[in-house]
Structure formats: structure tokens, C-alpha cells
Amino acid sequence: MSEASVVPDVLATAERWSGEGRRLALATVVETWGSAPRPAGSHLVIDADGNFEGSVSGGCVEGAVVSEALDVIEAGAPKLLEFGVADETAWRVGLSCGGRIRVYVERLG
Amino acid sequence: MERHLLSSLNAERAARRAVAVVTDLGSGESRLVREREVDLDPLSSDVLKAIRSGKSALVRADEREAFVNAYLPPARIVVIGAVHISQALAPMAAIAGFDVEIIDPRTAFATPERFPNVALHAEWPQDILAQRPLDPYTALVAITHDPKIDDMPLIASLQAGCFYVGALGSRKTHGRRVERLEAAGLTADEIGRIEAPIGADIGASTPGEIAVAILASVIAAFRKRSMRAEIAAAATVA
Numbered sequence: 001m002s003e004a005s006v007v008p009d010v011l012a013t014a015e016r017w018s019g020e021g022r023r024l025a026l027a028t029v030v031e032t033w034g035s036a037p038r039p040a041g042s043h044l045v046i047d048a049d050g051n052f053e054g055s056v057s058g059g060c061v062e063g064a065v066v067s068e069a070l071d072v073i074e075a076g077a078p079k080l081l082e083f084g085v086a087d088e089t090a091w092r093v094g095l096s097c098g099g100r101i102r103v104y105v106e107r108l109g
Numbered sequence: 110m111e112r113h114l115l116s117s118l119n120a121e122r123a124a125r126r127a128v129a130v131v132t133d134l135g136s137g138e139s140r141l142v143r144e145r146e147v148d149l150d151p152l153s154s155d156v157l158k159a160i161r162s163g164k165s166a167l168v169r170a171d172e173r174e175a176f177v178n179a180y181l182p183p184a185r186i187v188v189i190g191a192v193h194i195s196q197a198l199a200p201m202a203a204i205a206g207f208d209v210e211i212i213d214p215r216t217a218f219a220t221p222e223r224f225p226n227v228a229l230h231a232e233w234p235q236d237i238l239a240q241r242p243l244d245p246y247t248a249l250v251a252i253t254h255d256p257k258i259d260d261m262p263l264i265a266s267l268q269a270g271c272f273y274v275g276a277l278g279s280r281k282t283h284g285r286r287v288e289r290l291e292a293a294g295l296t297a298d299e300i301g302r303i304e305a306p307i308g309a310d311i312g313a314s315t316p317g318e319i320a321v322a323i324l325a326s327v328i329a330a331f332r333k334r335s336m337r338a339e340i341a342a343a344a345t346v347a
Contacts, residue, residue: 015119018112026110030134030176031167041165041178078137102167104134104176108110 010054014045014108023048024108025069029056029101033084036099045108048073056103057083069105078106110139117141118180125182125244129156134174152177182246183208184272184331189234189262190253191218194277197320198250199227205324207248212237214258234262248273248327252307254282260289267299273330275307275323 017024027044029036037058044054044062046069056065061083072079084100114130118141121128131152132139142150147157152175155168159179168175185208188195195211202209203226210228213219219231230237242265243249249266251259254277263286266274276286283305290300308322309329 011115011119011122015112015115018115028132028176028178039165040167040176041180078134080134104132106110106132106137106139108115109112 008053010043010045013053014043017045017047018108023073025072025105026108027056027065027069027103027105030080030104031102032099033101034099036101038101044069046070046073057101061101061103065103065105072105072107076107078104080104114139114141122180122182125246127160127179127181127246129159129180130178131156132176132178134176182244184246184248185210186248186250186327187212187238187243187262189213189249189251189259190277191215191220191224191229191231192252193316194252194319194323196223197317198323199224201320201324202327203227205328207327210237210241212262213253215253234258234265238262238265243269243271245270245272247271248275248330250275250307250323250327252277252323254278256286256289260286260293263303264290264293264295267295267302273304273327274302275304275326277307278305280306 014024014026025046027046029038029040029042032040037060038056042056044052044056044065046052046066048070050066050070052062052066055062064083065081068079068081081103082100083103118128118130121143127144129142130139131142131150142156144160147153147160150156152168155166155177159166159177160181163179163181165176165178168177186202188198188209188211191211191213199209199211210230211219211224212230212232212234214231214233216231219229221229249262249271251263253259259276263274263276276283278286287300304326308319309325311322313319313322
């Protein structure tokens with residue numbers, strides 16, 4: 001029930017990075033279907049240099065989410081992303097578990 | 110999400126209070142909802158459901174989508190007594206996913222050799238609990254057999270609304286404990302929340318078996334509860 005002891009706390013990291021003046025985006029899993037690796041509510045925080053902490057999948061789509069997050073940091077408007085086996089991009093980035101997820105990416109600030 | 114909202118959210122989480130963030134996926138606006146303020150929120154029933162179940166969820170209403178992200182404190186078990194049962198209970202509880210802390214002022218019992226890889230405090234419960242208070246997301250397991258050590262954390266656990274409270278001892282031992290707790294001013298309802306004899310009724314005999322029985326009771330209390338214990342705790346604070 002606790003990941004805090006072994007895994008860095010994503011939201012604590014986000015607050016610390018924000019305090020350092022870094023420009024950030026927060027990605028959150030908002031919906032899942034099938035055998036999605038991370039439940040709704042899971043977070044990934046990304047800075048303008050592409051550094052990130054946390055996860056929205058088992059590592060499958062983080063790369064794609066990070067590149068979208070860089071756009072969000074620049075443009076400011078949030079994005080709703082969907083990844084699944086039917087999605088060519090998602091397949092290429094590797095969500096091969098058979099699940100589908102929707103990820104909301106917003107600017108932190 | 111605004112920076113001040115993130116700070117407030119982290120402050121609530123650090124204080125071990127259940128909280129939700131509701132985000133309108135259309136407008137991008139977010140709000141923080143504390144459990145004691147749930148009734149005031151436009152999506153109160155959805156927020157309450159998420160907080161009770163611990164499951165974050167997407168809510169669709171009036172052609173709009175809102176994401177309700179529930180943040181619950183990690184469940185932990187505070188064990189009073191660095192005894193043989195605790196040596197079995199600590200690793201099992203950790204495997205089941207609980208944070209575990211053991212408190213026992215008797216330094217001969219509370220040694221790192223007997224309790225590797227566990228948060229162990231060889232101090233009086235009142236000293237440790239003053240720094241790290243009990244709360245509704247904590248189970249209190251009192252198993253020293255010594256009223257001087259067990260009684261204070263038992264009383265504190267009932268006042269804090271711990272989701273599980275258990276105390277070791279025969280019915281006769283527990284009868285005397287009930288008398289002491291009544292004398293300390295606790296009500297029959299409060300005292301009735303204590304599981305004694307401790308643990309699920311599986312005929313447990315050895316320390317390892319008793320640890321299994323205790324863990325079964327703790328899990329049952331955690332997964333089956335439907336109480337809004339957080340609200341009671343907040344009312345106590347306010």
C-alpha cells in the first residue's frame with residue numbers, strides 16, 4: 001500500500017522541481033481499459049529538458065508522453081492523449097500489454 | 110494544476126489525510142477536496158466514492174469529463190511490543206503491503222538483531238506517538254501483555270479512530286483491561302472496538318500462527334470498512 005519508501009514520490013519531486021524554478025508538466029492516467037500496467041491516478045512529472053519522474057505505464061509510452069509534455073510546457077494548453085494496441089504510435093512505442101490508457105497532460109505552474 | 114494546489118495537496122498527504130483533486134478535463138481547472146469538505150463539492154458522491162474505495166475515476170456529466178484523483182495515506186500497522194509474535198508479523202505485514210512500526214521501551218526486546226529491516230523504536234509509546242500520531246489509516250496492535258506499555262496507545266488509537274485496534278490477552282486479562290479503560294473515561298462503544306482476543310478465530314497457537322490471525326483481522330478491517338473515519342478525526346482536531 002505504500003510505494004513511498006522505495007520509490008521517489010512524484011508529487012514531492014514536482015513540488016521540489018517547481019521550487020527550483022523549473023518549468024513542468026504533470027501527466028496523469030485518467031482512464032484505463034484491459035490490462036493497463038498503471039492504474040488511473042498514476043503520475044509522471046516532466047521538466048522542460050525532458051527529465052521525468054514517475055510512470056503512467058510500465059515504461060511503454062513514457063517517451064511519447066514526455067515529448068507531448070514538452071509541447072504542453074511551451075503552449076500551456078493541456079492535452080488528452082490516448083494509447084492502445086489499435087494505435088500505430090502506441091504500438092511502435094510499445095504498449096503491447098493489450099491495454100488502452102488515456103493520459104491527461106497539463107502544465108504545472 | 111496550480112503550484113499552490115500542488116503544495117496544499119502535498120501538505121495534506123504529508124499529514125496523512127485523505128484528499129482528492131478534481132480536474133475538469135475541458136477547462137483544465139483543478140480543485141482540492143478535503144474529505145471533511147466533500148459534501149460541499151458539486152461532485153460530492155463521486156469524490157466520496159473515490160476516497161472510500163481509493164480508486165481514482167473519470168466522471169462524465171453534462172457532456173463534460175472530470176477526473177477525480179483520490180489520494181489516501183498508505184496504510185500502516187503500529188505494533189506495541191517487540192515480542193515473538195511481532196517478529197513473525199513484521200515481515201508478513203510488509204509483504205502484504207503495509208508500513209510497519211514496532212514500539213517497545215524494553216531494550217532487551219527491541220533490538221535490531223531481532224528486528225532487521227523494520228522501523229523499531231526502543232522507547233515509550235507516548236514519546237513516539239507524540240511525534241508520529243495515530244490516525245484512521247493506522248492499525249494498532251498491542252501485544253506486550255503489560256498494561257503500563259499497552260494501555261496508553263490503546264486509548265490513543267480509539268481516540269484517533271484507527272481502522273483496527275487489537276489487544277493480546279485472555280478474556281480474563283481483557284476483562285481487567287476493560288475496567289481500566291472505563292476508569293480512564295472511555296465509553297463502552299469505544300472499548301468495544303478493541304478486538305480481544307486478538308486476531309481472526311482460526312485456532313492460532315504458535316507466534317507465527319497468531320501473527321497470521323492478526324494480519325487477517327487487520328486486512329479485513331482495512332478492506333471492508335465503510336466508515337468515514339477521517340471526518341470523525343477531523344472533528345476531533347477542530
